[in-house]
Amino acid sequence: xxxxxxxxxxxxxxxxxxxxxxxxxxxxxxxxxxxxxxxxxxxxxxxxxxxxxxxxxxxxxxxxxxxxxxxxxxxxxxxxxxxxxxxxxxxxxxxxxxxxxxxxxxxxxxxxxxxxxxxxxxxxxxxxxxxxxxxxxxxxxxxxxxxxxxxxxxxxxxxxxxxxxxxxxxxxxxxxxxxxxxxxxxxxxxxxxxxxxxxxxxxxxxxxxxxxxxxxxxxxxxxxxxxxxxxxxxxxxxxxxxxxxxxxxxxxxxxxxxxxxxxxxxxxxxxxxxxxxxxxxxxxxxxxxxxxxxxxxxxxxxxxxxxxxxxxxxxxxxxxxxxxxxxxxxxxxxxxxxxxxxxxxxxxxxxxxxxxxxxxxxxxxxxxxxxxxxxxxxxxxxxxxxxxxxxxxxxxxxxxxxxxxxxxxxxxxxxxxxxxxxxxxxxxxxxxxxx
Amino acid sequence: xxxxxxxxxxxxxxxxxxxxxxxxxxxxxxxxxxxxxxxxxxxxxxxxxxxxxxxxxxxxxxxxxxxxxxxxxxxxxxxxxxxxxxxxxxxxxxxxxxxxxxxxxxxxxxxxxxxxxxxxxxxxxxxxxxxxxxxxxxxxxxxxxxxxxxxxxxxxxxxxxxxxxxxxxxxxxxxxxxxxxxxxxxxxxxxxxxxxxxxxxxxxxxxxxxxxxxxxxxxxxxxxxxxxxxxxxxxxxxxxxxxxxxxxxxxxxxxxxxxxxxxxxxxxxxxxxxxxxxxxxxxxxxxxxxxxxxxxxxxxxxxxxxxxxxxxxxxxxxxxxxxxxxxxxxxxxxxxxxxxxxxxxxxxxxxxxxxxxxxxxxxxxxxxxxxxxxxxxxxxxxxxxxxxxxxxxxxxxxxxxxxxxxxxxxxxxxxxxxxxxxxxxxxxxxxxxxx
Numbered sequence: 001x002x003x004x005x006x007x008x009x010x011x012x013x014x015x016x017x018x019x020x021x022x023x024x025x026x027x028x029x030x031x032x033x034x035x036x037x038x039x040x041x042x043x044x045x046x047x048x049x050x051x052x053x054x055x056x057x058x059x060x061x062x063x064x065x066x067x068x069x070x071x072x073x074x075x076x077x078x079x080x081x082x083x084x085x086x087x088x089x090x091x092x093x094x095x096x097x098x099x100x101x102x103x104x105x106x107x108x109x110x111x112x113x114x115x116x117x118x119x120x121x122x123x124x125x126x127x128x129x130x131x132x133x134x135x136x137x138x139x140x141x142x143x144x145x146x147x148x149x150x151x152x153x154x155x156x157x158x159x160x161x162x163x164x165x166x167x168x169x170x171x172x173x174x175x176x177x178x179x180x181x182x183x184x185x186x187x188x189x190x191x192x193x194x195x196x197x198x199x200x201x202x203x204x205x206x207x208x209x210x211x212x213x214x215x216x217x218x219x220x221x222x223x224x225x226x227x228x229x230x231x232x233x234x235x236x237x238x239x240x241x242x243x244x245x246x247x248x249x250x251x252x253x254x255x256x257x258x259x260x261x262x263x264x265x266x267x268x269x270x271x272x273x274x275x276x277x278x279x280x281x282x283x284x285x286x287x288x289x290x291x292x293x294x295x296x297x298x299x300x301x302x303x304x305x306x307x308x309x310x311x312x313x314x315x316x317x318x319x320x321x322x323x324x325x326x327x328x329x330x331x332x333x334x335x336x337x338x339x340x341x342x343x344x345x346x347x348x349x350x351x352x353x354x355x356x357x358x359x360x361x362x363x364x365x366x367x368x369x370x371x372x373x374x375x376x377x378x379x380x381x382x383x384x385x386x387x388x389x390x391x392x393x394x395x396x397x398x399x400x401x402x403x404x405x406x407x408x409x410x411x412x413x414x415x416x417x418x419x420x421x422x423x424x425x426x427x428x429x430x431x432x433x434x435x
Numbered sequence: 436x437x438x439x440x441x442x443x444x445x446x447x448x449x450x451x452x453x454x455x456x457x458x459x460x461x462x463x464x465x466x467x468x469x470x471x472x473x474x475x476x477x478x479x480x481x482x483x484x485x486x487x488x489x490x491x492x493x494x495x496x497x498x499x500x501x502x503x504x505x506x507x508x509x510x511x512x513x514x515x516x517x518x519x520x521x522x523x524x525x526x527x528x529x530x531x532x533x534x535x536x537x538x539x540x541x542x543x544x545x546x547x548x549x550x551x552x553x554x555x556x557x558x559x560x561x562x563x564x565x566x567x568x569x570x571x572x573x574x575x576x577x578x579x580x581x582x583x584x585x586x587x588x589x590x591x592x593x594x595x596x597x598x599x600x601x602x603x604x605x606x607x608x609x610x611x612x613x614x615x616x617x618x619x620x621x622x623x624x625x626x627x628x629x630x631x632x633x634x635x636x637x638x639x640x641x642x643x644x645x646x647x648x649x650x651x652x653x654x655x656x657x658x659x660x661x662x663x664x665x666x667x668x669x670x671x672x673x674x675x676x677x678x679x680x681x682x683x684x685x686x687x688x689x690x691x692x693x694x695x696x697x698x699x700x701x702x703x704x705x706x707x708x709x710x711x712x713x714x715x716x717x718x719x720x721x722x723x724x725x726x727x728x729x730x731x732x733x734x735x736x737x738x739x740x741x742x743x744x745x746x747x748x749x750x751x752x753x754x755x756x757x758x759x760x761x762x763x764x765x766x767x768x769x770x771x772x773x774x775x776x777x778x779x780x781x782x783x784x785x786x787x788x789x790x791x792x793x794x795x796x797x798x799x800x801x802x803x804x805x806x807x808x809x810x811x812x813x814x815x816x817x818x819x820x821x822x823x824x825x826x827x828x829x830x831x832x833x834x835x836x837x838x839x840x841x842x843x844x845x846x847x848x849x850x851x852x853x854x855x856x857x858x859x860x861x862x863x864x865x866x867x868x869x870x
Contacts, residue, residue, distance in 0.1 A: 001688060002701055005590065008593055049589065049859070067501070068858045073860060075634070076859065079632045079633065088861075105593050143862070150484060151523070157522075158440065158442035158443055159440050167437070168440075197514045198510040198511070201447075251436055251437075252437045403849060410845070424484070424508045425485050425503060425506055425508060426523075427502060428575075
């Protein structure tokens, strides 16, 4: 039998202030990047060994991009960084009184702690939806969804019963934010360009794609015109958009809505919301709505002097004059907060005053299939082909690493000219079902 | 609850002779390619939805190539093929008396059956090795091994106990054939170029790579000079090659050899042999050594008139004058047999005589890290840089699809000039351990 290892975190004491960062998403990565090379020791904990570029997960789920193009190993990113330590582990609890965190591999002391543990799927307490629907938040979620979409079609071939066939070929996506809109557009492209070639035996025209949104419009974080155009684009692509509609129950087969309507589908994709993913040990009164941690204008967690939170898990109510209810749960605020927190920690060590966080909103965007996107900038809002081009450029430039940029560019060019999505792979042991 | 589907194979009766092919590896794929467009209906069964280019699995396992570069969806390959049917299913049994196969999705009749079910890892009845070692035969094996190698190093950081640390950092590869040799070379490259950068906290020089071979030489299927050069290359790269050594027992931690020697490792990679993967229902007397199916010189399974077997699962003893003991279990004989069987079926339908199989051995090759390979051609044998270049060219050209060729070329060029292997990813849910 293998001898068990009594793991320790084994982080060397360098005699320097130690900053521990929990999570290497957009926020945590910026903290670590900004701290490396300064007078501190930086320790990054993550439960994966790679950063994941979440905005493109939907392209992995729809066979457009390969997994490795949108993830990037932390150790590669920090290969030459001095006084930097990465640890692959889950953080279980913060012992704030002891300035210490407990993890799956042991405990470690910190001088400053930055919680960048991000967000997780919010099922709003609906146990049936949590059990039967498919979330779209991690790389594993995306690979599973890709496997499921393709296996559904392989199975749809095997029955004459129209209802059963349609339960496999129809997709219901819940949530009209960027993830839901982009995913609906990408699945519509599979319907138009890929599945008729792959499944000549099936009437692919029978495939229905439903996008469900509880409010009266799509893309609530964006302008009215962006929401309207996204609606128009999706409708033109054959997506059935249901506004003012909320999910009531789902048993893995029949989904019932608040308006009494029902749909049959084996694949309910849940992109209806996220909530903070805080770490145990933070004072109860510091927990705000949607499980986010209340922070002051310096991103310090309320009630804790040397604990910061950045990104999706942080809720800055009243701190930033332009965003009195807190910031949107997106990459840009996380990155800006991460950079500022790192700089503020360095300022504190130099006995300088910290600077408050002010989110510089550079706009937002979403894409809806080939040639179509919506872009809201401060000065101008535009939609269509040029918006799609801007969307591609911005996302390409935001990817980490030249190699990933290059591979994604190649994949996009290939797909654009061939109307193909090449990664229609079920990568799973057959006996494991669709996992 | 989702309603269950009572699946049927639903393969239309076209009123044409139906050829059913079991398995889309090198052999089965050639059969299908050659049959498509002829006067028959072709039905391909595979338990995966993609062909896998097995000779490069070791590069996926060692982070050099991404999964999607070496697999190719069957439906994409046969998108424009007429009278072609693909079914994702496991074949459980052949009912030869009824000209019918039973599968996980139902049964189907055939006029001609081609068994191309390939090979699986041969543990030679050693239950402990089967339980604790890692095979290298499928894309899932390769992804798991990549996860394990990287996670081992992440875990080695977490202990001060030298023995436990070394149990994680040391690798024992069993089998001195092409897979073992190429894998040993690739892991040695990780040791030299990647891990010292990724794990500055570890003494990577303590990492040991052992290659175990039961016979007195490496690469038994190739020339003496090829075996000797592979030995020299590996030794120069720091791999400890143990010839005349066989594994006796392995408990997941300590491996004991026939010569009394012992090694400690948590990662025993088993590339020591394969055996045929036949389908139930073939007459008992037709089963030859290593679970392969005895075939005549036309690749007909003995005792069955309309059942053929090609590739690793086929054993042609005495049929091919140059290969009286059967053909090597490699891609080229499988491909040549597949093509000939398809042509012979067409000949039979035209009432022409079949042609016997004669393997045209175009040589074999193996690579041992950058710039080094061994190549045996009929006329000439060579080793070193030019051999390595030939190895790359041949493998690149053998990949299916322009896109895969292009992506692999890019990855190889990138790795060559950067000394990097970019896919050092653990793609697994953290709580699932290393799977």
